[in-house]
Structures are given as C-alpha cells and as structure tokens.
Amino acid sequence: MPFKSNADRRHHVPKQRHRVTNWAEYDAGLRARGSLTVWFTAEAVEGWGAEARMGRGGQAKYSDLAIATALTLRAVFRLALRQTEGLIGSLLQLLGLDLAVPDHSTLSRRAETLEVVQPKAGGEPVHLLVDSTGLRLFGPGEWLIGKHGRKRRRGWKMLHLATDTDTGQIVASVLTDREADDGSQVGPLLERVGGSVASLTGDGAYDRDDVYAEVTARDPDAVVVVPPRANAVPSETAPSHPTQRDTHLRCITERGRMGWQKAPGYNWRALVEADISRWKRVIGDGLRSQTDRRQATEVAIAATVLNHMLELGRPEYVRVA
Structure with missing residues (x-):
C-alpha cells in the first residue's frame, strides 16, 4: 500500500500541521x-x-x-x-x-x-469514495460465556459505504453478509447513487476487472482510482490501447507509489474512512435489529x-x- 512506502523511515518525516x-x-x-x-x-x-x-x-x-x-x-x-x-x-x-x-x-x-428517503449527492457528476467495515450483531456476552462455558461466536455483517467527495456525506450504503467482498458491492452502491458518476476511489480491495467494468458501464467517462496490487502486470493491449489500470501502473513506474497517490487524488479516500470512524463513535459498532x-x-x-x-x-x- 502507498502509506507503507516510508514505513522504515517514517519517524524522520515531520508530521503535517493544519489550521482550521x-x-x-x-x-x-x-x-x-x-x-x-x-x-x-x-x-x-x-x-x-x-x-x-x-x-x-x-x-x-x-x-x-x-x-x-x-x-x-x-x-x-x-x-x-x-x-x-x-x-x-x-x-x-x-x-x-x-x-x-x-x-x-x-x-x-x-x-x-x-x-427511508435516500440521501442525495451534492452535485453531478459525483466523485465517489467507497470503503467497508464490519458491524457486529448483538449476542451473548462474556458473562454468559464465563458462566455457562458457551463459546458461541458473535456474528457480524459488512457495511459498504459510498461518500460524496464534495460534501463528505454518505450517499449510498449496502449491508451484506460477511462473505461478500468489497468489489462485488460496487454495482449495488452505484445503483443507489442518483445521477452520473465522475470517479470512484477505493483501496486495493477494489482492484478487480469487474469493478472497472461496473463503473464504465454506468458512465464510460468515469475514472477509477484504485491502487494496483504489488505484483500487478500490464494488460496485453497496454502498448496500443492501455486501460485505466495500465495508466496507473505506468504512473507508479514513473513516479513511485507515493507520486501516484498524489496524482489522481487518492488521498481523498480519507473522507470515507472518516465517515466510518464517525459511524463507530456516534452510532456504534453493532446492529441492534435481528432481521435483514x-x-x-x-x-x-x-x-x-x-x-x-x-x-x-x-x-x-x-x-x-
């Protein structure tokens, strides 16, 4: 991942300071x-x-x-x-x-x-930031396990969010079982977003061909900003007809991971991570309801x-x- 590029010398890099x-x-x-x-x-x-x-x-x-x-x-x-x-x-x-x-x-x-009325995006076309997190289901606690020796594992579900870059608000959400991976939920998230999409930004879990296909099918001109895997290789058509992923690989080769991270605006993904953190602190990390x-x-x-x-x-x- 890009943020691990300077892990061995991070203590020498001064921390950024901002003023509100x-x-x-x-x-x-x-x-x-x-x-x-x-x-x-x-x-x-x-x-x-x-x-x-x-x-x-x-x-x-x-x-x-x-x-x-x-x-x-x-x-x-x-x-x-x-x-x-x-x-x-x-x-x-x-x-x-x-x-x-x-x-x-x-x-x-x-x-x-x-x-429930679905939230609206700030403008069109919308720049989406996607990520997911786990929400636990309320069940027997530690006291029940210690008292009766039950070792029942608490269940949990995956919450997939899409955030509008311009407003920072959550414009789409999907709740799935824990077996569902992040990339498979790009299509359901896009269905819940009204209007056109200008870009979709996600972490390495979204580095999949079907993610690019879903976004392109929705809006052919939309940009997908996803870091390729460390062992990623260019496609066979890269010399003549490079794909978006091939463009990312070329930028990483020329500028490095940190340089690529700044070029397409990958750092904006921190907004959806802030939404997840806000969710856990304000709403909580669990689901109180019992049915889907x-x-x-x-x-x-x-x-x-x-x-x-x-x-x-x-x-x-x-x-x-």
Missing part, C-alpha cells in the same frame, strides 16, 4: 450536535397519524414520519425499543402534545417495511443521522507546515 480557518462556525456546529432541542412543527403534528386505508386489512395508527422519528432517536441515543418508547412518551408529555406513542412492538414491526430488513432500515437511518450532523458544520483546513 472556520473554527468559530465549526465549534458551534460541534456543540449543536449534542444539543437536545426537540420541537414538533405543525406539519409533523398533523402528519403523526397514518392516513386512512381504503383497501382491505387493518388500519395503521402511525405514519411513516412517526416511526422514522422514533427510530432516529433510537439510533442517536443507542436505545432499545422499550427505552425508545419511553423517550418518545416523555418528549410528547414535556411538549404538551396529545399524540399517541408508538409501542416497541409497533416500532419493531414497522421497521421491517419502512421506506430491519437491519437495512437501521443502517439507512444511521446514515441520515450522520449526514444531518455533518450539515451543522465542517472544518476548513489550511496546511501550515
């Missing part, structure tokens, strides 16, 4: 992320109940807005469903609103079919929460050393 130019606005945004200010607009109060159903079947009592509001508070405060029910009831009582409180069973059942559909809803709501927090303020850096 909009510290006042960014500091206010950080405080706003922890502000517990809750209000209900007139439209939200009116739309809390579900619309009357004209066909056969039971009548829903709560709208998608009410369920999404409860599940959003659950994600922010890392609550169980019963505690979420209690929080919603307390907020409605403090605000003096005569609204029904969704019970925990309703929240669990409606999360199976809730349609509910887990997908949980992931979609978590991405929306992180995007809203990022809208409150982003730092602007200037390198000083």
